[in-house]
Amino acid sequence: MKPKYQVIVDDLKNKILTGEYSIGEQIPTESVMQDMYNVSRHTVRKSILELANEGFLRSEKGSGTYVSNQYQLKSGGNFKYKTIGxxxxxxxxxxxxxxIRGIEKRLNENNYSLLLASTNNDVEQEKKALEMMLSFGVDGLIVEPTKSNLYNPNIAYYLTFKEQEVPFIMINAYYEELEVPFFCLDDVQSSYLATKELISNGHTQIGFISKMDDLQGKYRMKGYIKALGEAKLRFQPEQLLSYTTETKLDLHKNLKRFLNENRDMLTAIVCYNDEVGLEVVNVCRQLDISIPEQLSIIGQDNSYIAKNANIKLTTLTHPQEQMGHDAADWLIKKLQGKK
Incomplete structure (x- = not known):
């Protein structure tokens, strides 16, 4: 559990970065904040001192405490070039x-700095990353959304970037709540092609494994269902295995159960990505299911782990470095005022 003063620090910082408290605005008095947060005056003062040290607040004797712009100057003023988060x-x-390599190559061509953060697909870590980007005063932002198939509590931060006219673009997925440019695969089409390939090879009992807290999983399932429908094959919910970021640790165990239950039924599986495809391969070896004689598998992304695996996994291509390059190129052109 966070210390009480840290709760106040985080809350005030959030309100400043999202514009609820604007630069130059007076924040509530110490006594009001005592009541707001149900803490002692000492705790309130400790919070204010920390935020003042970070450049978020300034105190004027006999007047009160105000939002400062020093946090922007402290962070943003250190960079020689424009910075892309x-x-x-x-x-x-x-x-x-x-x-990231594709992004970095393109940014280097125009002497842009890169400020990198990751979320581990966790919305609280995404919040911290967005706060860092706002406090550093980045000139633009490239984001891979966190849990893009679920409601995101950090939408206000993205709206703040819009209000401050900081351009941003999303890759691999996007938040459906926002009007935002994005670079994504056609995930519906990729799973459609994978499923259609298996159908053309004579498979009629095709399973599907997907990650359902990300938008890609939702769209890839849509492509799978579309291909089944065109081939007049019935969609069978028991032949679908889903997982999330939190349940990924149980995927190996759940795959064992899934493959055992469908052992005499399934002849092929479309997988969310290569990582899942190779996990299916590992479980099949443990269960003595031969590939592809008893079970055919298709992955997604043509990743390095598929290329280096001791089995040749059928997979679909993802233009990884090109996507990074093109996202960075779009942002640079936007900042240069080009169409």
């Missing part, structure tokens, strides 16, 4: 190093 769900795993 990049927030991804992960940094060092899967396809993300390639995406």
């Amino acid at each position: 990049v927030i991804t769900t992960y940094i060092s795993d899967y396809i993300f190093p390639s995406i």
Whole structure:
């Protein structure tokens, strides 16, 4: 549990960064804040002191405490070049190093700095990343959304960027609540193609494994259902296995159960991505299910783990580095006033 003073610090910082308290505005008095947060005067003063040290507040003797712009000067003034913030769900795993490499290459061409943060697909960590980007005063932002298929409590931060006319673009997914430019795969089409490929090879009992707290999972399931419908194959809910960020740790165990229950039924599986596809391969080996003789598998993304695996996994291509490059290119052109 956070200390009481830290709760106040986080709340006031949030209100300043989202514009609820604007620069130059007086914040509530110490006595009012005591009642607001149900804390002692000492705790309130400790919070104000910390925010003053960070440049968020300034106190005027006999007058009160006001929102300062020093936090912008402290952070933003240190950069020689324009700075682009990049927030991804992960940094060092899967396809993300390639995406970041593409962003970095394009930014370097125009002498832009890169400020990087990751969320681990957690909305609280996304909030901290957005607060950091606001306090640093980034000139633009590239974001991979967190849990994009669920309501996001951080929408106000994105609206603040819009109000401050800081351009941002989303990659891999987007928040449906926001009107925002994005670079994404056609996820419906990718799973449609994967399922259609299996159908063309004679499969009629095709399972699907997907991550359902991200928008990609929702759209990839839509493509799977579309292909089944065109082939006049019935969608069977028991042949679908879903998971989320939180339940991913149980995926191996749940795959064992899923494959055992459908062992005599399924002949093929469309997977959310290569990571899931290779996990299916591992479980099949444990259950003595031969691939592709008894079970065919298709992944997504053509990731480095698929390329380096000891089995040749059928997969669909993701233009990882190109997507990063194009997102950065869009942002640079926007900042330069180009169409």
